[in-house]
Amino acid sequence: MYQATRTSIRGLIATLCRPTLTGFENVPVDGPFIVASNHLSFLDSVIIQALMPRRVGFFAKAEYFTGRGVKGKIMKSFFEGVGSIPVERGEQAASVAALKTLLDVLERGxxxxxxxxxxxxxxxxLYRGRTGVGWLTLTTGAPVVPVGLADTDRLQPAGTSAVRPQHFSMRVGEPLYFDKLGPDHSLPVRREATDRIMDAIAALSGQGRASGYNKPPTQE
Structure with missing residues (x-):
């Protein structure tokens, strides 16, 4: 199911969007790795999961896996097919429970x-990075593969449900390696690692930088 779904989505992306894709040779051929990307569109996770040479597990809302009826089955099949990881609403990627879920995946290689x-x-x-990604790489020693997306927001502009075929680009950078310090490293070390990762993403995406953290729409 995973390979079939990914192949189908790859074909649609190639045909409808003709994206510019570079740097896939930077993805480690084996072992655990962390993809850290900028985020412009709801479709970003699907794009990365479909195009990466190896399976990448991104979070998706748990309700996408529990819907009823034909639509619910289709949604569940799709998100399972692209390798998504269910997470409860309100459980942000930086939360302890969510990070432990990702830790389990990394420990499986x-x-x-x-x-x-x-x-x-x-x-x-591009907003300031939250330090969950720093915690993951310093805890596990898994390399971080930075990704820069450009123009994926044009595929599905914020506030709309329609998907519009548009050209976009995806650049994959060289892996960043950090010492494996375990879960009890200091916050300044985690902050430094996170800032280095965000610098790499900025260089790939070409975005201007914001000085503060991004806020979800309900807080704007």
Whole structure:
């Protein structure tokens, strides 16, 4: 199911969007790894999961896996097919429970994806990274693969449900390696690692930088 779903989505993306894709040779061929990307669109996770040469588990709302009827079955099949990880509503990627879920995946030698900004950027700026990604790499020693997306927001503009075929680009950078310190490392070390990761994402995405953290729409 996973491979079939991913192949189908890849074909649609290639045909309808003709994206510019670079750097896939930077993804480790084996062992755990963390994809850290900027976040512009609801579709970003699907795009990364479909196009990456290895499986990458991103969070998706738990209700996508528990819906009823034909629509519910389709949604569950789709999100399972692209390798998504169910997470309860309100359990942000930086929370302890959510991070432990990603930790389990990494300990199996697989790949996980995380958006250090926490939520989509609605003004095109790259916001300050939250330190969950730093905690993951320092705890496990798994390399971080930075990703820069551009123009994916044009595929599904914020506030709309329609998907519009548009060209976009995805650049994958060289892996960033950090010392494995275990879960009890200091916050300043975690902050430093996170800032280094965000610098790499900025270089790939070409975005302007915001000085503060991004906020979900309910707080704007």
């Amino acid at each position: 697989e790949g996980v994806g995380i958006y250090p900004e926490g939520t989509r950027s609605r003004d095109g700026l």
